[in-house]
Amino acid sequence: MELKQSLYALDSTTIDLCLSLFPWAKFRQHKAAVKMHTLLDLHGNIPSFIRITDGKTSDVNILDEFLPETGSFYVMDRGYIDFARLFVFTLCSAFFVVRTKENILLERRYSQPVDKSTGVRSDHTVVLTTIESAKAYPDSLRRVTSLDVANQRRLKFLTNNFQLPALMIAQIYKCRWQVELFFRWIKQHLRIKAFYGTSDNAVKTQIWIAVSVYVLVAIIRKRLGLELTLYQILQILSITLFEKMPISCVLEAFDSHSELLDNPNQLILCEF
Numbered sequence: 001m002e003l004k005q006s007l008y009a010l011d012s013t014t015i016d017l018c019l020s021l022f023p024w025a026k027f028r029q030h031k032a033a034v035k036m037h038t039l040l041d042l043h044g045n046i047p048s049f050i051r052i053t054d055g056k057t058s059d060v061n062i063l064d065e066f067l068p069e070t071g072s073f074y075v076m077d078r079g080y081i082d083f084a085r086l087f088v089f090t091l092c093s094a095f096f097v098v099r100t101k102e103n104i105l106l107e108r109r110y111s112q113p114v115d116k117s118t119g120v121r122s123d124h125t126v127v128l129t130t131i132e133s134a135k136a137y138p139d140s141l142r143r144v145t146s147l148d149v150a151n152q153r154r155l156k157f158l159t160n161n162f163q164l165p166a167l168m169i170a171q172i173y174k175c176r177w178q179v180e181l182f183f184r185w186i187k188q189h190l191r192i193k194a195f196y197g198t199s200d201n202a203v204k205t206q207i208w209i210a211v212s213v214y215v216l217v218a219i220i221r222k223r224l225g226l227e228l229t230l231y232q233i234l235q236i237l238s239i240t241l242f243e244k245m246p247i248s249c250v251l252e253a254f255d256s257h258s259e260l261l262d263n264p265n266q267l268i269l270c271e272f
Helices: 059-064 083-091 131-136 166-174 177-189 200-224 230-239 247-256 258-262 264-269
Strands: 007-017 026-028 031-041 046-054 073-076 095-099 106-111 120-128 141-148 153-159
Touching (some): 059 083, 153 166, 177 230, 200 230, 200 247
Parallel strands (some): 073 095
């Protein structure tokens, strides 16, 4: 999908902890956890904002922690629906795409024609009907309904953008899955499941180190124009950490022999 404006995905992931070792992070009666709230730049899959909180912090409260960038798009799931906070995006001339809830009362004002062969089922201009919601968000909203063919269910999105085609609004929300993949990658390949310290500062420091490693590897991959995956680059760096040669030479040498990376055990046998 080609979108000239900046596109961000906002979501959070919960990192489970042992309550007996981390009593300061009590989440439930027998469970401890912290949350990593992340605003991911989808044009480069690089985090532009991260906030680490206790597990009880509501996702929607993070909308108070940053100021929307004018002209940018922010895609969120329905846990971030708070019309007073969403109206801040409109006041900042920024756009949001959020999945709506079934219990939100809306009144349809206008209907736009759609091409149902694309999966889009409706494109409506709506207003909020409850007094509190209408007071928090007095402007009109756009509701786009799309069919998820894989799961055979209808998805409804709310946005304050009326210029883009309805299909692109649905595609923008589909891009939100990238932040889920980011969380999965961080948890699988970096050390944020077992912590070396038990204090609040120790846990946050280890998470920040993991995120910093991800960002540095992503920057290296982009600047050197490598075809290697981020995981492959991490594997190479782990076995050549004490080599006295430029990092570009190390990675480019492996990149030119990418067939060796099909089996991670072969990395140890590679000679430059």
